[in-house]
Amino acid sequence: MATRQLAPPERRAPGTQGVRRRHRARRREAAAGWLFTAPAIVALVVFLVVPIVMAAWVSVSDWSGIGSPISGGVRTVGMANYEALLTQSGLAQQDLGLSIRDNLYYVLFVVPLQTALALALAIVVSRKALRGRGFFRTAFYFPSVTSSVAVSMIFLFLFADTGVINGALGYLGVHGPSWFSDPNGLVHMIASDAGITPPSALTSHGLLGVSWWDWLAGPSVAMVTLIVLAIWTTSGTFMLLFLPALYSISEQVEEAAIVDGAGAWTRFRRITLPLIRPALFLVLTLGLIGTWQVFDQVFLITQGNPAGTTLTPAYLAYQVSFGDQQWGQGAAIAFILFAIIVIFTVLQRLVLREHDSPTQARGRRPWSGG
């Protein structure tokens, strides 16, 4: 930026004519600056900033979807939409509770697994001695290129009752479940196998209309399919984000460590991990933000079923507003989701900062990956 300044602005040019010309050139440049950025700014304001303001208004209004939400007939209802979701017991509250629970399990499983898998794939694929690096890289990345609709079709087939997974399990003599219609939570299943009956302390109390026992259900069998889908699709994308960081680790450092007798695990812990911290931070942040927004797959594969065990706030917001025409409530859910994402991102920063190491002082920003 600064490099292009040919002359310091204070320097007096010989004669007033030169000053005036420079002044005019500066003004022309400023005008061009605004002109060049105008289309992008207008698009961003109209389709990102204005919508947020409008939705904030709708979330405290009784707009029924007819006419414009900013017309005279629409009245404010204060915080009623938020109260119906957060403090009044009822169906709306229970659905929100279920959607947060389901999405929480989704995040809890997808983020660590996809990050670990992406890192493992990146480490192997980045090895210069590996034959067929290009082939493996393409194979792992290709699911990231295909649309969520196509991938959902494939997974509908893979996990169908008479599908590929159950067919393969059949060869092993295992009778596979009805993946998409099994609402049983994994933790509940383990508990019942161990002979644990739900304690009444947990079943009689709860949060957001969902009993504590049900909060602890774990992801349902149906949710497992969505978790597998997410890991399969995104690990290639995140592998790509790890690669440049891995390439930047100099071979001398690696070799010096080998000479010093450091084993593979020690080298990973002491050299690789600290050096790829910025990339790891980026992947975790993007993963966290992305997994709280899961919508397409829920819409296409499960529609929140069975028994509300694959609901997510994003899908619920859509269903409540576009399906039930309860726009105020739908917009309120969207804002609650926004708050959840912000809280989780901040929490993640705090947790990672605690174990801060000098390498992070290099100050890479989480948004640098776009």
Place this chain on the structure above:
Amino acid sequence: MAGRRKQPWLRAGLYLTLLIFAFLYIYPFLLELGTSFKSETDSVNNPVNPIPRNWVVSAFTTLGQQDFPRWFMNSVVVAVFVTAGRILFDSMAGYALARLRFRGRSAVFAAIIAVMAVPGVVLLIPKFLVIRTLGIYDTYPGLIIPLLADATGVFIMKQFFESIPASIEEAAKIDGAGMFRVFWSVVLPMARPALMALTILSFQGSWNDFSDILIAHENPALDTLTTGVGRLVSGQLGAATQYPLKLAAAVAMTIPVAIVFFVFQKYILRTGQGALKE
């Protein structure tokens, strides 16, 4: 190197693990392709074997009789306009933010960063409200214009322009060429690598987009491949198995992005690296 030679079994194990993983990533696509050429009963009876008993194209002919060709055209229209618009607007804004001095520049850039942080799905209902208020609901502009808002693309282009020296444009400017002339005939040609990456990202993004298209229309004539197939599956086809048909649709919508991917692979893989390097 010496260490590696000592452990051939370790190396074999590594390759074996890697091949198993590659299989897990490739096999679903083989199944997708194979099953789309199967008959209905064959797909149910032999789901695991990707090779059809006898090859039939009935799934594809059924698709051709549906609204599929129209969806395909709509996808092309949306992807082409969105990609062209983003290339122009993102590079203009990125150039201005990287090179032109004007008051408020850093504020604009900070705003773009802030906008990038807003999760897209949260904006679905809000975007619908604006699209309706503007009166472009259920129109092609309603599908296309909202997708032109692309803070990430502006960011990528700004980063790129900052990475190339300004001396050439300075020379052109001294020659007296106008601001837009300099941009159009000097700056843009230099930006080809970044524009290539932006083209691929935009095409892929708009071709694969589901949720933004979904909320921008209800007229079936405006369905793109993603929403057309999506509605088919969650609606009338939902209960029926019809896997050959579903997977044929998946194959047909994947082919264009697959072609783009394989032709421009090295640019895509480079983007992932460039984006992180700052």
